Amino acid sequence: TRTNKSARFRAIASSSPLEREGRRRQACENSRRIENQSVENTQRNKKSAMGESNSSVDEDLLLKEFFAEVSEVERDNEVVRILSCFKLNPFEFLKLPFDSSLDDVKKQYRKLSLMVHPDKCKHPQAKEAFGALAKAQQQLLDQQERDYILSQVTAAKEELRAKRKKQLKKDTASKLKSLVDEGKSELEYEQSGEFQQELKLKVKELLTEQEWRRRKMAMRISEEEGRLKKDEEEQKEMWKRKREHEEQWEGTREQRVCFKLEGFYEVREKVEERRTSSPETEDRGSQQIVCSEARKAGLIAAYCYLTSLSLYY
Template sequence: MGEIDNDLLLKNFFAEVSEVERDNEVLRILSCFKLNAFEFLNLPFDSSLEDVKKQYRKLSLLVHPDKCKHPQAKEAFGALAKAQQLLLEPQEREYILSQVNAAKEELLAKRKKQLKKDNASKIKSLVEEGKYEQQYQQSEEFQRQLKQKVQELLTEQEWRRRKMQMRISEEEGRLKKDEEETKEMWKRKREHEEQWEGTRENRVSSWRDFMKTGKKGKKGEIRPPKLKTEDPNKSYVQRPVKRG
């Protein structure tokens, strides 16, 4: 019953939201970094699955195309739905959080080097037994740096993924081309064999005719008379020699 009442309160609240606020939220969503699903939902990186669902419901009502008159409301609404889907999908969520952890480790390692040079900060950190570091990690400055570093890492990973996909596509294209050339070669070979087989009867018939007739002329064929040679030792035919 309490959950239903909350839904009614939420709907009543957004019914009073001005168009300017709706339009601003659409613009915020569309300006988000494409690879950071947390940014679309305007959530910190340590948000729970329940936080994701609640925030999606809240923002989706705000920019729903039936409620918001902004021309890109539908696009913003779709971006929110995709962000929620990514964060609720275990593998995708784990991937994003792995980049968040890598970014955090890199920033903290950099800060550790800075503390070695800053004795006052180092002493304060030791005295308060880590409380100082917790406050630092919760500060707006650290969260801003963390968000920026996560964006850099996600961009780098996406670039690597696209390069790998490009190489795979090129290799697939090369293999496909080789396959097509091989098919064309076998096709030409089959056509040649079929043509050769198609002329088999003619070739056999011609050979049989040749074997029957040999070098003999055809029956009824008129041949010119052979000329006698002057030299009986010569096998070729000589022209007759005129005698004075």
């Protein structure tokens, strides 16, 4: 390599100035060409890198939009499911089995309430679904309400078990199998999806019957209360009219007494006039008329006296 370099230097030194200038220009052009190629390669690499990053960003955005749409559809479906649940069964609102604990109720409520919260779900009835979930949780956390629902579940299980026993009596093979398994088949059957579906329908039937009885009883109580209230108002009105009549009667006492006394005096004057105007030789008929008038005047006087006493006391 040293000999090559020395030979190159000698050749350059022995060459003319024009040759040296041409070689220098050629070397500059070569260096410029190399720099331009490196710059182009760098720009090309940057563009390719940017294209790859843009494509990855686009893919991420598409994935986010897709999952957002899927999540929104799930939220809407959950709202529709909640609003279509049986109103008297809070377990159905929360998608829980009948043997769920209080902790299960709270956890499931948190999970479902986040899905249908009105601030996160765009469904127009999200607020109603959220309120239905809150009411279902409140019913299951209330010991009295929970015991009532579980009592209906127990009654439904008893009816289904009795129905199954009747079926097993008719089916000899199933009866022998149940005797051999010593109750294992019954437990397996009660844990099956078929039994759970029948139990759900039976609980719905019992809850509906109880609610109908409760409403009928409430209607009867309301009607009875209305009747008692009406009787009470009529009684009050009757006593009011009686009191007004007594007050009116008391206010006209003096007028009645004066009127009756005036009548007594008029009758007595007529009797006196007849007595004085009739001759001693008048017949017996006229005497009888005078006596009857006198008796009438006496009766009127006695009646006026007794009336005045009753009004006074």
